[in-house]
Amino acid sequence: MAGQLNPQLLLAVPLAPLAGAAIAGLFGTKFFGNLVGRKTSHTVTILGVLIALIISVQTLLQVIDGATFNGTLYTWMTVGGVKLEIGFLVDSLTAMMMCVVTFVSLMVHIYTIGYMKDDEGYNRFFAYISLFTFSMLMLVMSNNFLQLFFGWEAVGLVSYLLIGFWYTRPTAIFANMKAFLVNRVGDFGFILGIGLLLAYSGSMNYTEVFAQSGALAQLTLPGSDWMLLTVACICLFIGAMGKSAQFPLHVWLPDSMEGPTPISALIHAATMVTAGIFMVTRMSPLFELSDTALSFILIIGSITALFMGFLGVIQTDIKRVVAYSTLSQLGYMTVALGASAYSVAVFHLMTHAFFKALLFLGAGSVIIGLHHDQDMRNMGGLRKYMPITWITSLVGSLALIGTPFFSGFYSKDSIIEAAHASTLFGSGFAYFAVLASVFVTAFYSFRMYFMVFHGEERFGKAHDDHHGHDQHAAYAANDAHASHGAHDAHGVHDDHHDEEEHEHHGLAPGQKPQESPWVVTLPLILLAIPSAIIGFFAIEPMLFGTFFKNVIFVNEAHHAMEELRNDFHGPAGMVAHAFSSAPLWLAIAGVASAYYCYMVNPRLPAAIKQKFLPIFTLLDNKYYMDKFNDVVFAGGARMLGRGLWNAGDRGLIDGLVVNGSAKAVNWFSKITRLWQSGYIYHYAFVMIIGVLGFLVWFMPFPFAK
Numbered sequence: 001m002a003g004q005l006n007p008q009l010l011l012a013v014p015l016a017p018l019a020g021a022a023i024a025g026l027f028g029t030k031f032f033g034n035l036v037g038r039k040t041s042h043t044v045t046i047l048g049v050l051i052a053l054i055i056s057v058q059t060l061l062q063v064i065d066g067a068t069f070n071g072t073l074y075t076w077m078t079v080g081g082v083k084l085e086i087g088f089l090v091d092s093l094t095a096m097m098m099c100v101v102t103f104v105s106l107m108v109h110i111y112t113i114g115y116m117k118d119d120e121g122y123n124r125f126f127a128y129i130s131l132f133t134f135s136m137l138m139l140v141m142s143n144n145f146l147q148l149f150f151g152w153e154a155v156g157l158v159s160y161l162l163i164g165f166w167y168t169r170p171t172a173i174f175a176n177m178k179a180f181l182v183n184r185v186g187d188f189g190f191i192l193g194i195g196l197l198l199a200y201s202g203s204m205n206y207t208e209v210f211a212q213s214g215a216l217a218q219l220t221l222p223g224s225d226w227m228l229l230t231v232a233c234i235c236l237f238i239g240a241m242g243k244s245a246q247f248p249l250h251v252w253l254p255d256s257m258e259g260p261t262p263i264s265a266l267i268h269a270a271t272m273v274t275a276g277i278f279m280v281t282r283m284s285p286l287f288e289l290s291d292t293a294l295s296f297i298l299i300i301g302s303i304t305a306l307f308m309g310f311l312g313v314i315q316t317d318i319k320r321v322v323a324y325s326t327l328s329q330l331g332y333m334t335v336a337l338g339a340s341a342y343s344v345a346v347f348h349l350m351t352h353a354f355f356k357a358l359l360f361l362g363a364g365s366v367i368i369g370l371h372h373d374q375d376m377r378n379m380g381g382l383r384k385y386m387p388i389t390w391i392t393s394l395v396g397s398l399a400l401i402g403t404p405f406f407s408g409f410y411s412k413d414s415i416i417e418a419a420h421a422s423t424l425f426g427s428g429f430a431y432f433a434v435l436a437s438v439f440v441t442a443f444y445s446f447r448m449y450f451m452v453f454h455g456e457e458r459f460g461k462a463h464d465d466h467h468g469h470d471q472h473a474a475y476a477a478n479d480a481h482a483s484h485g486a487h488d489a490h491g492v493h494d495d496h497h498d499e500e501e502h503e504h505h506g507l508a509p510g511q512k513p514q515e516s517p518w519v520v521t522l523p524l525i526l527l528a529i530p531s532a533i534i535g536f537f538a539i540e541p542m543l544f545g546t547f548f549k550n551v552i553f554v555n556e557a558h559h560a561m562e563e564l565r566n567d568f569h570g571p572a573g574m575v576a577h578a579f580s581s582a583p584l585w586l587a588i589a590g591v592a593s594a595y596y597c598y599m600v601n602p603r604l605p606a607a608i609k610q611k612f613l614p615i616f617t618l619l620d621n622k623y624y625m626d627k628f629n630d631v632v633f634a635g636g637a638r639m640l641g642r643g644l645w646n647a648g649d650r651g652l653i654d655g656l657v658v659n660g661s662a663k664a665v666n667w668f669s670k671i672t673r674l675w676q677s678g679y680i681y682h683y684a685f686v687m688i689i690g691v692l693g694f695l696v697w698f699m700p701f702p703f704a705k
Contacts, residue, residue, distance in 0.1 A: 016049070381455060
């Protein structure tokens with residue numbers, strides 16, 4: 001039955017993780033003298049997230065029955081009629097996001113007990129991930145742009161702390177600064193979009209702004225003929241490009257692998273990178289009124305989906321393969337947004353959160369088993385040593401490539417169909433990009449799977465013998481990643497100790513890997529379950545039912561969802577139809593190609609690499625985006641800085657103000673020194689001149705009137 005949700009209970013959802021973060025972060029660190037130990041720190045943070053999850057699930061069930069909440073909890077200030085408030089908007093979109101965020105966060109918290117057990121910053125890490133969860137919950141639960149921006153910036157700030165968690169590493173410090181700066185570029189666009197909407201609607205409340213969307217659509221930006229709403233929506237989406245790592249603001253995400261693996265799962269699966277997708281979906285009443293903005297979103301998403309997938313093909317670091325997979329899948333979600341299939345984008349966001357968290361945590365389990373070696377060329381044959389990690393990683397990989405009945409199949413195929421049904425500018429390229437990405441995704445996913453879990457055992461061998469082996473040489477020739485691969489695998493690693501203690505990573509010669517402890521494998525099993533089944537049960541209510549009724553708005557002129565609805569004949573019928581459509585066969589071809597290249601004929605990739613060396617070099621350098629940014633933006637900033645230093649600091653401040661004033665005083669002193677002669681009549685003359693000066697200056701002459 002419909003009703004009003006309890007605001008006090010809703011308030012406990014973000015505050016419970018915040019309380020856990022405060023206890024672990026203050027009393028569990030040197031800040032207050034390490035008053036609580038490791039057990040207390042992980043207990044209070046896990047308890048906080050568990051409370052948030054229980055209330056979130058309860059809220060979702062009530063929302064399904066028709067209950068909602070949209071209200072202000074606290075008014076911070078009122079400025080010229082604009083209210084700055086803290087408030088919640090809890091509907092089906094919010095409730096679903098709350099459940100995904102808290103569930104994945106809980107799995108990551110439990111997993112962290114095993115993964116970070118030897119790390120000195122154990123308590124600090126738990127404080128950070130709980131604070132991250134609080135920030136994301138504040139973002140998704142907000143009912144106004146002020147609170148949205150607070151959550152938006154808070155997840156950016158905490159991600160900076162987490163990516164640079166091992167702050168003694170230069171690479172980690174570089175990575176977190178890069179993430180912070182790139183996100184500030186996107187956030188500049190985001191705040192401009194919010195400012196435009198505030199200036200012309202006079203409100204920061206979602207409901208009040210959406211109510212004026214029709215009037216806003218009639219306005220143009222002053223001094224131009226551009227639609228105001230188009231400019232505002234593109235500015236908002238630039239913010240999403242930063243947070244959700246869309247081309248060309250994607251460059252921070254692969255480098256964020258410098259953080260510990262649990263945070264890679266949290267950032268890349270359920271929280272930070274999905275914030276942009278959530279925001280555009282929430283703003284559907286605005287975006288639907290601008291076809292130009294939707295086309296822009298469609299094209300950006302297409303480029304990200306296809307070209308970031310290519311980069312995953314040549315990676316040798318197990319975490320970077322999954323990271324580029326995240327970029328590609330975010331591109332898929334963005335394509336769905338551009339095609340006005342918002343519910344499909346959010347559906348893929350949900351399914352992706354489970355299987356991507358599973359893949360990241362599975363990669364972390366492999367890294368633990370191999371004593372912090374991340375290079376896939378040093379793996380192989382792990383299936384019999386780590387059976388739980390193997391089977392759960394296989395489930396995650398099958399879901400990722402869109403295997404029928406697995407969760408990724410339903411959301412991914414729906415995105416492809418939505419792109420095909422769209423008639424917006426750029427939809428043709430979008431359809432090609434997401435279709436081609438199916439093959440690419442299947443290839444790099446199962447390349448990783450075969451290199452890690454099957455084939456020859458390449459771990460626990462003497463370094464020289466190992467790298468001299470014929471099959472390994474074939475892998476190395478194909479996959480040597482100049483800038484990251486071998487360096488990441490043997491130099492900068494997911495380790496828990498000082499660099500001096502970890503000059504060598506990996507198993508000792510003759511040593512065998514072991515399955516990870518239960519605190520690591522239990523989250524893998526719990527994440528594998530929704531990765532396998534949730535798509536089957538959720539597709540009908542989320543895409544074609546009333547789950548998002550009155551939450552997501554689609555313009556009548558955009559027919560993609562209508563066509564999907566007409567073609568849908570149940571989840572089982574969708575599987576039957578898949579056998580006569582291109583995506584499934586492209587996925588099968590990708591898996592078969594990976595099997596042949598890395599199991600049957602491992603010398604073939606090396607030959608292909610030599611044949612297409614320029615393309616490999618282009619991919620190896622990540623399309624030279626980092627170098628472009630370094631030369632153009634960083635170089636431009638350095639030139640501007642040098643110019644300001646020379647002209648402003650040296651020329652104006654030092655030259656004119658500081659040295660100029662000193663020279664003026666010196667000149668004046670030289671003049672006045674001439675009167676310091678020691679003769680009384682010189683002093684009397686100066687006094688008379690001074691008195692005359694005062695008389696002239698202050699005497700009111702009659703003719704002055």
